[in-house]
Every structure is written in C-alpha cells, then in structure tokens.
Amino acid sequence: MRLVVTGRDGQVATSLLEAGQGRDDVEVVAVGRPALHLARPDTVFDALAPVRPDIVVSAAAYTAVDQAEDQPDLAFAANAVGAGKVAEAAAKLGVPVIHLSTDYVFDGTKDGAYVETDATAPLGVYGASKLAGELAVAAANPRHLILRTAWVYSPFGKNFVKTMLRLAGDRDEIAVVADQWGNPTSAFDIADAILHAAAMLRGDEGFDGYGIYHLAGAGDVNWSGFARHMLDTSARYGGPTARVRDIATSDFPTKARRPPNSRLSTAKFATTFGWNALDWPKSTQKVVLYLLRPA
Numbered sequence: 001m002r003l004v005v006t007g008r009d010g011q012v013a014t015s016l017l018e019a020g021q022g023r024d025d026v027e028v029v030a031v032g033r034p035a036l037h038l039a040r041p042d043t044v045f046d047a048l049a050p051v052r053p054d055i056v057v058s059a060a061a062y063t064a065v066d067q068a069e070d071q072p073d074l075a076f077a078a079n080a081v082g083a084g085k086v087a088e089a090a091a092k093l094g095v096p097v098i099h100l101s102t103d104y105v106f107d108g109t110k111d112g113a114y115v116e117t118d119a120t121a122p123l124g125v126y127g128a129s130k131l132a133g134e135l136a137v138a139a140a141n142p143r144h145l146i147l148r149t150a151w152v153y154s155p156f157g158k159n160f161v162k163t164m165l166r167l168a169g170d171r172d173e174i175a176v177v178a179d180q181w182g183n184p185t186s187a188f189d190i191a192d193a194i195l196h197a198a199a200m201l202r203g204d205e206g207f208d209g210y211g212i213y214h215l216a217g218a219g220d221v222n223w224s225g226f227a228r229h230m231l232d233t234s235a236r237y238g239g240p241t242a243r244v245r246d247i248a249t250s251d252f253p254t255k256a257r258r259p260p261n262s263r264l265s266t267a268k269f270a271t272t273f274g275w276n277a278l279d280w281p282k283s284t285q286k287v288v289l290y291l292l293r294p295a
Contacts, residue, residue, distance in 0.1 A: 001026045001202045003195070004053035006086055007060030008032035012100060014156040015191035016057065026195060029053070032060060038082025039074060045089040055198045056090040058083055058099040058137065061130070065104070066255040068125040079129035084136025087144060096143035096201050096210070098194055103150035103182065103216075105131040108259020113220075115265045116148075116212045124256035134212070145197060147190075147215040147269075150262045151226075154187035155290045164227050165291060168240035176224040178246035182262030183216035184226050186283035190215060196275045209272045214264035217280040226284070233285050239292045 003020070007013040008030045020028030029051055036047035038060055048056060062068065062078035083099060090097040104127030105120040122128040134146050153161040167174050193215055201207055221229070228244045235241035249258065270276050277283065 001054045001198065002029060002052065003027070003055050003057060003198055004029045004031055004048060004051050005057040005059050006031060006036060006038070009157060010059055011152055011154040011157045011159060011187040012057075012059045012190050012194075015154055015187040016059075016194065019188070019191040019195060025199070036060070038062070038078040038086075041081055041085040044082070044085040045092065048086070048089045049093060053090070053093065053095055054202055055095055056086060056097045057194060058086040058097055061100070063126070065124065065126045068129065069255045072125045072129070075125050075129040076132060079126075080132035080136050083133035084140045087137040087140035091141040091143070096145070097137060097141050098145045098147065098198065099133070099137045101134050101146050101148045102127065102130045103148060103259060103262040103264055105134070105148065106259055106262070108261040110261055113263040113265040114214065116214060116268055123259060126256060142210065144210055145201075146212045147194075148212065148264060149185050149190060149214075150216050150264055151182045151184045152187055152190065153184060153284070153287060155287055156187065160223070160226070161230055161284065161287055162291065164230055165234060165240055165288070168231055168234065168242040171242055173243040173245055174227065175245045175247045175252070176227045177249050177252055178222050178224040179248050180258055180260050180262070181220055181222050183218070183220050183264055184280040184284060185215070185217040185277070186287055188286065189217060189277045189283055193269070193273070193275050193277070197273050200273060213269040213272070214266050215269050216264040216266055216277065217283055218266075218277045219280045220263050221280065229281055230284050230288055233288045234292065237289060237292055239288070
C-alpha cells in the first residue's frame with residue numbers, strides 16, 4: 001500500500017515517514033512544496049497523480065493560529081480551498097482521502113468531551129478555515145475520513161513539548177495556562193492510527209464508515225499539568241526542568257481565542273477501527289525520551 005501524505009516537514013507527515021520505515025506492507029511518500037502548494041490549487045493534482053497513491057493523507061495545513069487572524073485569506077486558501085483540492089485529486093485518482101482537522105472547530109463551552117455530532121462553533125479564523133476545509137473535503141470525495149485531533153506534539157516541528165523543554169533550559173520557572181483542558185495527542189499515535197485505518201480501507205472495498213472521527217490521546221489534563229508531567233519526565237532522565245506556575249488564560253492574552261475545553265471523545269474511532277491511543281503520560285514520555293537522546 002502506498003500512502004501519500006501532503007507536506008514534508010509537518011509533525012504528522014514526519015511521524016508517518018518514520019512509522020513507515022522498514023515496513024514491507026506500506027510505503028509512505030511525502031509530497032510538499034514547491035511541487036504541491038495548498039495556496040496554489042492548480043499544483044495539487046499534478047503533484048499527486050505521478051506518485052500513484054493508494055490512499056492520500058491530507059496533513060498539510062496553515063497552522064499559525066494567531067497569525068491567521070491577520071491572514072484570513074491565506075488561511076482559507078490553504079485550509080479550505082487547498083484541502084478541498086487534495087480531496088478532489090484523490091477522488092479523480094479513485095482513492096480515499098484521510099484529512100486532518102482540529103478541536104478548534106468547537107468553541108469549548110461544552111461540559112464534557114465533544115462527540116462528532118456536536119454543533120461546531122469556531123472562535124477564530126483558524127478554526128473557521130479548518131471547518132470550511134472539512135466541508136470542502138466531504139463535498140469533493142465521498143470516500144473520506146476526517147480526523148479531528150488536538151494538542152498535537154512530537155519531536156518534530158514547533159509544538160508545546162519542545163517549547164517547554166527549550167524554556168526549561170533557560171529559566172527556573174515557567175508560567176502555564178491552567179484553565180484550558182484537552183487531550184494531549186502524540187503525532188506518533190496519530191501516524192499509527194492512520195496506518196491502522198488505512199490498512200482497513202485498503203483491505204475492504206465495501207467499507208461504509210466514511211465520515212468524521214475524533215482522534216486524540218487517551219485521558220485529559222490542563223496545559224500546566226501537561227507541562228509538569230513532561231518536565232518531571234525530563235528531570236528523571238537528566239534533561240532540563242523548571243517549576244510550573246499556574247496562570248489563567250486572561251493572564252496570557254493571545255490574538256486568537258482558544259477553546260477552554262478541547263476534550264474529544266474517541267469512542268467512535270475505537271469502535272470502527274479497533275484502535276486506541278496510549279494514555280497521554282506514556283505517549284509524552286516516549287516523545288520526551290526521543291528529544292533527550294543523543295543526536
């Protein structure tokens with residue numbers, strides 16, 4: 001099975017490339033800029049067609065949440081129009097598309113974990129552009145899996161875990177928001193889940209479970225608790241550490257509003273595909289150890 005993922009340097013794309021190494025049952029190929037540029041829709045089909053995918057993973061996106069408030073046209077060009085073109089290209093090639101979306105399609109006011117049928121209400125441009133992308137993907141290719149995830153981290157790219165470890169190397173105390181809750185999600189786990197789901201799609205031509213799924217780490221925590229765990233783990237293995245001081249969202253204003261509750265129920269994905277993520281502390285430890293290993 002040839003899995004073609006959009007984007008070369010993103011957390012999920014890089015994790016998929018690592019997960020595919022040494023396997024005989026799957027080949028992971030990354031296609032990105034300049035050949036494929038989401039903001040230039042005319043590049044998408046010509047970049048994907050020669051690679052002859054069995055399944056397309058639509059992972060590339062505009063992810064600068066605060067910057068999107070000042071660049072709505074660019075955010076929608078990549079996350080809505082571009083995502084739709086990736087799904088359309090997959091449909092023309094006769095293959096399914098697995099598209100990554102976000103918890104930011106919700107406003108975070110629900111008391112409890114969001115399920116796939118809950119009403120969406122994005123708080124900012126980024127979330128609105130990703131929601132528009134979901135609609136574009138679904139309209140362009142009936143054979144779609146839309147995977148909403150949250151709080152993604154990995155050894156690659158820019159993310160919360162890498163930021164906390166970097167800051168801990170420079171200071172004794174770090175102030176972290178304590179009134180936003182969610183499911184920390186390792187990109188390694190996302191990659192494993194995608195490979196698992198892709199194998200099912202490839203092996204079952206009559207698969208009838210296409211649609212929206214939530215895919216996130218097991219268990220929930222607030223940002224400051226997440227930071228404490230990763231820094232305690234780092235300290236146990238000789239890495240940088242620092243005290244974590246709880247602050248409120250209002251103490252750390254950002255241009256884009258964040259949902260206070262990003263909890264996602266993954267029961268539908270687990271039931272359909274028979275896959276569950278590790279508990280978030282275990283997945284976090286795996287990433288921290290990866291980052292602390294000698295170069």
